[in-house]
Amino acid sequence: MIRLLDAYPERGGYRPGEQATVRAELLNRSSQPFRGMLRVRLLTALEAEVARAERELDLAPRARTTVPVQIPLPDADRRGYGVEVEITHPQQGTLAVRATALDVVSNWALAPRYGFLADFGPDEPETESEARLAALGRYHLNALQFYDWMYRHHSFLPPTREFTDPLGRRLSLDTVQRKIGLARRMGMQALAYVAIYGAAPDYYRAHPEQMLYRLDGTPYTLSDPVYGDWLYIPDIAHPDWRVQLFSECRRAMAEMGFDGIHLDQYGFVRTGYTSGGARVDVERELPGFLSAARAAVGGAPAAFNAVNVWPLAAVAESTVEPLYVEVWPPHDSFRDLREIILRARELRGGRAPVLAAYLKDLQSDQPATLRRTFHSLRRLTAAIYLHGGSHIALGEGNGVLRHAYFPNYYPLLPAEVRAVRADYDFIARYAEYLFDPDWRDVSATLTGGLNDDLRLEAPRFGPHAEPDSLWTIARTRGDELTLGLVNLLGLRSGAWNAPQPAPRRVRNLRLRLQLERLVASAHYASPDLAEGRALPLPIKREGRLAWITLPELRYWGLVIVRFAEGS
Known part of the structure; x- marks a missing residue:
């Protein structure tokens, strides 16, 4: 007996006119050799065949193997396809069938399936990195945010290949660079996390004139019970801060190989003051700053986090894409998510926004709570994508975000992986019906x-x-x-x-x-x-x-x- 254990495209994303490689995992359970045919058919969302490819099979008894088949992709942009993988025998006919999917898009931001990477330890083996990126490819992700990959928020590249980040994690540039290469090989854009205003205490002491201050003259900071005031908030309007940050972005792309940048903020500094006492309206400064940041990296992909929808309309005036919203209270209901997505699409001519919506109860240690929260994940996926949005949720193999600090992710169980893969097969297959701006x-x-x-x-x-x-x-x-x-x-x-x-x-x-x-x-x-x-x-x-x-x-x-x- 021949079994078709799994089938999936080799990459997360494809461009019009490329060749796709579809991999079929096969098991010959018989004590006899198996000779037959492996057929791959590419179907439109409504099941019309547009391409097919075949490969002869000759499997030894009890053999387990993975067989690649190449199939040409159409030139049409922003289209999703079903992929039917069949095993046939000359006398016995069709013995096994499995379905998967892929989509074809010239720019990932037109049909975003955004994931994350957050583990860059020096002890991660190359085989582990490869397995994690391969798993993300099976969810058809086409871009990845490299979260907290850097040495310092104001100085990205460390003096040594291994280093300790501001929160005490031991990281390796070699691991970061390996994962960048794997992401690109998998058809995923690699975006470097960049905080638009974040400076270590030593940078603050050297450049106090670049910081934002409260009305009472104290600097804005992020504080931690262990690390104290560990991050200071610069003024994005200050030309010297822009020179510093933009040069670090260019260096990261040139030396590390990133495809673009993911710009972040903390959502709470909306009005500040310069060291000389002049008022700074951060919302007014943002569109020009964001467009300048993207121009500084040569127009490469650049996203920006409008934390809790602030300031979405201002961000839409800039050149960053896609619009990206981290969702917090009071946006607590499904109806709130609907309104965020519809507003974002309206601001950007129907283009899909990305929502970062973290299911906090995936942090529970109670199995019953985790099971119920997994039901929430599937409904959340449906709610976002059926409205023409996208959800940054998956990363590091089979992880799901549950916290704004991405290294604190939830590892999916095997049965959960199967269900989430089914959801993301569906999202890729019906990309035209979810993401097209004309809907x-x-x-x-x-x-x-x-x-x-x-x-x-x-x-x-x-x-x-x-x-x-x-x-x-x-x-x-x-x-x-x-x-x-x-x-x-x-x-x-x-x-x-x-x-x-x-x-x-x-x-x-x-x-x-x-x-x-x-x-x-x-x-x-x-x-x-x-x-x-x-x-x-x-x-x-x-x-x-x-x-x-x-x-x-x-x-x-x-x-x-x-x-x-x-x-």
Whole structure:
């Protein structure tokens, strides 16, 4: 018996017209050799074949091996594809099938799947680094933030290859550089973490004129019970601070090989004063500073953290991309996340923002709490991506962020890895239906309340993420409509950052469409069903009405409707 254990693209991201390598992990459980064919098919989101490649198999008895197959990718930009991997035998036909996905995009910021790296210890073996980056490739990540990789916030590169960072971690530039190389090989952009205002005490003492001060004349600092005032806050408007920081960014890219920079702030210094007493409005200074930072690195990729949405509109005036928001209270509800994403897309012509939303209860030592918080992770993933956003969550192999200090991440269990991979296969496969800037949100117009355009046969549904309901997310683009569904049944609150119960499965969910347009086709896809394939749905018409039935909803799903042209 031949088994197809796993299948996945070799890289996290691909560009139009490239060749993709798909790897199939095979096991011949028989005592006899196996001779057959390995076939890889590339399918559009709605299952039309656009390319195929085949390779003959000749496996020894009991052999376990990984077989690569190359397949050409289309020239179209911003497209997601299903990848069907099949094992066939001349007499026995198709013996095994697995589905995976990939997407093709010229610029990662157009369809961001942003991850992180935070472990750069000198004792990490090369094989461990390779395994971690390979795991991230299976989630189809296309960019990585290298968090706290540097020697000091104002001076990135240390005098020796091994060094101790400001919080006492022992790090190695060799490990950092190895992971940069691996990320680039995996089709992921490597972005260096850079705090836009952070200086060690020795830099403050040497350059007090570059710092920001309170009204009483004391300097702004970050303090720690162990390290005291360990970081001072410079004035981003000061030309000498800009010279210092931008030169460090250029040096990091030139000497380390980074592709770009991830600019961070701390969210709390909004108004300060120079050493001479002049008032500094940080929000007013930010757009020019951020654009200057990107220009200083030659227009390379540059993101910036609008902490708790501050100051999102000002950041949108700059050239950094994508917009990136670290979410904190009072943005506690699913509905808050929706509003953040829609506002960010509006500010940037429909482009997807990245949200850093940390599930704090993944820090628990209670297995039951961790299980319930994993349900929260899957709903959080659905909520963000179905609205056309992205979530920085995954990194360091199979880790999930649970804290603003990235080295404090949660390691996924094997069963959790499988579920999260299914979610990210889905995200890559339907990239066009999630990230395209032309999608327009019409949830509050078509679903819920008095709206009869899209109606589910369910007791509670609507666009506002109410507890114990089915959350409906409707979007239109030309002759297409999508309806995203997130299963909130059984939830007692609309809080995203809280442990949640497992979803109550809904079967044979009927959807009525009353849109004064002729429905030409309808498909339904879910990461929890048929390995994410788009299933064609029969359409029952009753005059102006059309009915379709969704076979099953667990955590989340997506209905894709196409209307007859001109109807």
